[in-house]
Amino acid sequence: MFKIIHERKKCISCGACALVCPAIFEMSEEDNLATLKNSKEDGDGVFELETDNADCAKEAIAICPVNVIKIQE
Ligand code: SF4
Incomplete structure (x- = not known):
């Protein structure tokens, strides 16, 4: 996980x-920011998703130029 x-x-x-990872990320039509699909907000604008398949993540x-995506195994 x-x-x-x-x-x-x-x-x-x-x-x-x-x-590169449309299964997990999409661009919001509301504010143009990337959205982590099916995630939960963990306060202060940080979103988390638990998944078995993180290959494209x-x-x-x-590829993220500002390093705002991280993963924990
Ligand atoms: S800055 Fe990072 S999180 Fe935002 S759209 Fe680009 S790659 Fe995705």
Whole structure:
């Protein structure tokens, strides 16, 4: 099991995570920030998702220019 952590308030809306990992990330039509699908907010603009399959999330972590995506195994 992996926990993906997205510090959404620091996203700069580049769109890269949603491009490489559309199963887990999408761009919000409301505020143009990346959204971690099916996640829960853990206070202060940080969102978390527990998942068994984090393969493409690792690509998103590698590509995010502001390093606001993290993973815990
Ligand atoms: S890659 Fe990072 S900065 Fe770009 S949209 Fe995703 S979370 Fe935001």
